[in-house]
Amino acid sequence: MAKIVAVLVLLAGCGSSYSAPSYTSTSTSTSTSTSTSTSGAGVTLKLEDYLSWCSVSVNQGTASADATQTLTVPQGTVVPLTADASSSVFVWGYWVGTDGDTNASHDTGKAATVTMDKSKVVQACCPFASDPSTPCPAPTP
Numbered sequence: 001m002a003k004i005v006a007v008l009v010l011l012a013g014c015g016s017s018y019s020a021p022s023y024t025s026t027s028t029s030t031s032t033s034t035s036t037s038t039s040g041a042g043v044t045l046k047l048e049d050y051l052s053w054c055s056v057s058v059n060q061g062t063a064s065a066d067a068t069q070t071l072t073v074p075q076g077t078v079v080p081l082t083a084d085a086s087s088s089v090f091v092w093g094y095w096v097g098t099d100g101d102t103n104a105s106h107d108t109g110k111a112a113t114v115t116m117d118k119s120k121v122v123q124a125c126c127p128f129a130s131d132p133s134t135p136c137p138a139p140t141p
Contacts, residue, residue: 042072044119045079050136054126055086077116083124084110090126096139097122 047069049056055063058071058081065086073079081098085091098114100107106125114122125136 041075043075043116045071045073045114045116046119046121047071047081048121048123048139049083050123050125053086053090054083054092054124056124057082073116075116075118079114079116081112081114081122081124082110083112083126085126085129089129091129091132093125093127093132093136095122095124096136 047056047058049065049067049069052065052067055065056069057063058069058079060080060082063082063084071079078099081095083092083095092110094106094108095101095112096106097120098107098112100109100112114120121139121141123136123139127134127136
């Protein structure tokens with residue numbers, strides 16, 4: 001019985017030491033922005049919202065329809081993303097560059113992740129509702 005209690009105490013203590021990674025971000029309604037991290041081992045995530053037709057949220061934060069968001073995160077961080085159309089004129093389409101973007105159909109889930117093993121560019125695509133099969137152009141590197 002004492003062994004079970006000791007194991008439970010150890011397990012209870014394991015979950016309390018997690019701290020969420022810090023994000024340094026910059027967003028802009030133009031096509032370029034920069035951000036730097038003072039943590040040393042940061043990598044850059046450039047989020048492109050094609051023509052601002054989507055509303056994109058990073059790490060459950062406030063959604064933004066900015067054309068570009070640039071974040072610096074610690075290398076190895078898994079960044080959660082969510083997106084939807086920014087208005088009823090558009091429909092959700094797909095992600096390019098996320099962990100689920102493994103084929104020509106891209107990642108069609110509104111919720112996605114990107115594992116930051118290196119600097120990356122991710123694009124959200126929300127085409128016109130009147131022509132939802134129209135693809136967005138490839139993201140800019």
